[in-house]
Amino acid sequence: QQQVKQSPQSLIVQKGGISIINCAYENTAFDYFPWYQQFPGKGPALLIAIRPDVSEKKEGRFTISFNKSAKQFSLHIMDSQPGDSATYFCAATLTGTASKLTFGTGTRLQVTL
């Protein structure tokens, strides 16, 4: 019940295109859903996060869409750039406690010229 499923495993997008990564969760108690970006040899860095009381959050080229009834959320990267090439992890947590993060399996994004 703690799982977060993520797809696709890898994604190749042309520069300027839209990258879409999807996640689904099982635990309805989760109330905070961050996306992390990880470059090779580095730790994960928070990209954008959403709470289930809103259906969408946008920060620059990055948008999270959230569907509470379907228990799904997705990351959209608009106008994808080669510098966006990284591994992206969705995660979920229950706040107000230790708030451990349950991560998805990751998506390796490659943005080509």
Added chain:
Amino acid sequence: EPEVTQTPSHQVTQMGQEVILRCVPISNHLYFYWYRQILGQKVEFLVSFYNNEISEKSEIFDDQFSVERPDGSNFTLKIRSTKLEDSAMYFCASRHTSGRDYNEQFFGPGTRLTVL
């Protein structure tokens, strides 16, 4: 900008040896975490630490693991008798307990542990 630091960046050890991985969390953070990432796999929670005690731990965090905050700045993960399957990247993270972004966990660059 404040950041979480970890040492060493890479640790090679023989099976059965003890290792200590070190982390310096962001100075005004009060919640600390260890996660691990086996090569090519997802990041997995190991343990969280608050107010000088473990607040939650995963099934992975068995008796071979321990954590400690020996002073006001360091946070350590000790593996008493390493196994081959402990080979992974270990990430330390920390967060606030209040404020607008208190849910955000800041990750260090990781320590790559190789057990031979």
